[in-house]
Amino acid sequence: MKHFYTLIFLFATYFTFGQTSPDKYDYFVQFNGNQLSKKVSIDEVLNHPIITKYISKKPDFDLRKYASIIKLDEKITIHGNFLDSVPFYQVTIPVKSKEAVKQYLVEKLGAGEKSDSLGKGGIQDFGKYAVFTPSGVKRSFVWNDNYLVVFELTKRLPSKFYDVAETTVSSDSIEVSDAYSETVIEVPVPMVVDTPKIAEPSVMHDEPIIEETTVAETEKDYLYDGNPYEEYTVEQAEFDRKLAEKQSQIIKALFENGFIAPSSPKINAAADISSWVNYGGVMSSFYSLYNYPLGLFGGYDKYLPMQKNFGNFIKGINVDFYFDNDNARIEEVVEYSTEIAEVVSKISNRKINKNIFNYFPAEKPLGYVSYHFNTKAALENFPSLTTELFQNPKFGKEDISIITDLISTIVDEEATAKLFDGDLSAFLYDVKDVEVLTKKYDYDENFEEKITEEKVKKSIPLFSVIFTSTHPTFGDKLLQLGVRKRILVQNGNAYTIVGTKDYGDIFILKDKDVVIVANTKDYFGTGKGSFAKDTKKDLSKNYISGKMNIAQTIKTFGKNAKDSELDRMTKISSQFSDVSIESPKKLVDNKLKFIFKLNSFKSDKNIILQTLDLADEMTLK
DSSP states (O other): OHHHHHHHHHHHHHHOSOOOOTTTOSEEEEEEHHHHTTTSOHHHHHTOHHHHHHHHHOGGGOHHHHHTTBOTTSEEEEEEESSSSSOEEEEEEEBSOHHHHHHHHHHHHOOBSOOOTTSBSBEEEOSSOEEEBOTTOOOEEEEOSSEEEEEEEOOOOOOTTTTTSSOOOOSSEEEEOOSSSSOOEEEEOOOOOSSOOOOOOOOOOSSOOOOSOOHHHHTTOSSOOSOTTSOOOHHHHHHHHHHHHHHHHHHHHHHTTOOOOOOOTTSOTTSSEEEEEOHHHHHHHHHHHTHHHHHTTTTGGGGSOOHHHHHHHEEEEEEEEEEOSSEEEEEEEEEEOHHHHHHHHHHHOOOOOGGGGGGSBSSOOSEEEEEEOOHHHHHHHHHHHHHHHTOOTTSOHHHHHHHHHHHHHHOOHHHHHHHSOSEEEEEEEEEEEEEEEEEEEEEOTTSOEEEEEEEEEEEEEEEEEEEEOOOSSHHHHHHHHHHHTTSEEEETTEEEESSOOBTBOOEEEEETTEEEEESOOTTBOOSOSHHHHHHHHHHHHEEEEEEEEHHHHHHHHTTTSOHHHHHHHHHHHHHEEEEEEEEESSOBTTEEEEEEEEEESOOSSOHHHHHHHHHHHHSOO
16 A cells, blocks of 8 residues: 555656645646546556566555555546645545455555554544554545545644744644634644754654653654654644644544545546646745745845735646547646736737748758747736736835836837747757867876867757847847857858857858758758648647657667667657647637647557557566
């Protein structure tokens, strides 16, 4: 169970930004086993050769054992709250029977029939449900005939090191509210104990009693599972005791009248794995985490953006995963507030300067990405975004007005936007073997630095980067400055960069309002090739579009690879065709979508099994 618990939270870390119910949760992750099981057999995954080989070496990590108690074709959820005064996490797993879970916990976690006075160390059976809280930890395993729940309140007593910051501990009490009820617990805080000393790891007792104010006694408390090298004070013991009582109350409320599996309207039931996160909550947690270090700088943290304002920008972020037969896909959806969505819509909906297509390659390159946004719209709306972000009692309306006026005065949106209009495209074409001049640094017999130059053969990528700048004079003046300072050497409308040869002869080409930085001219088209035509079509709908040809790129860059490496690279190139990204210009319901897609050559087997097959083939025999 320990390894399964670890696995679940590795998934949670990777796939969250989890999901949230608007009234309770700050994040919510849902593994839609009912959806995924239609696409791929769970038995095929668990009994795949690469899985069974790993299990033979680490039998404790046999996932097939969990299949005996867990309904893998149903929904598994992970959710929690990190903003409430009593933060928590909860993992909800559908199971086959109450007795099966009990037997598993007895065999794998040593759950006994006998508990201590507060129910730790043994199974407590309440009829409708049972609870097991292992000794020395705070999380509880709770289950009935249908579900196993792993639950823990994650509130921590603030360290004295951080008490200097805004978070302080009252000398009279600690108030602990609850995410599930309006109950408030008053936790009395005893006097500070003796001079701190390093405590040994805590020893468990059936009857924890705190009578003396000495570390020697308090470090024996049955609840503490933190750093064994920190002093365990009376304050911590009493705080943990009350928190454990609160956790028991919440568990009782969850199960006594029949457990209802958590759900969230933010979850995408069509996805194989769906997640949602409260963006404002994430930023608030980050702000709180670094609140003390910022406070060291004389309280200037008070003038930084208020953490609650981040939620005024982005309401939440969805990340959904799809595993089909011929592709794996990740879709990220960012939900903005209405006001911010209007701004983002203006920024993402740029009319592309068609002159850039004259320098697109005629045929498909190895890889490319093309990104287009309205720089002028971004600059025009920046002051209003600043006003929203810096809403703070420390700043009056007049203060904010001065800041935004200053920004507007310094930044000439019209002129600045013309320096870089918002079109940016990058291409990778091929690899070329060349001789380049490199500098070698050494020391002579007197330990003085000696620099020598030598020619070496190396493979360099052939590339180009294209952007637009419609400013009438700045670009030309900047290039001429480079010539005067001998950084550039002019040859017609092209300017070669002096000095660096690591990537061949890099040059800058300016054609009216199009600027190209490249190390080859061999691939420039005239805007009429098939690739330019297809890309124009993509960019009419998307403000970001890109693709990398995996098979061809591996073949190109693998020319000089070792045989063992080339073999692995060949297997990958024969399995996956390309990876692509795109993001539509238009927002739907104030939401902006970003799509990442990995495509496979095969379509007769789910991509999860294909990936396991590939990993098995690439494993050293």
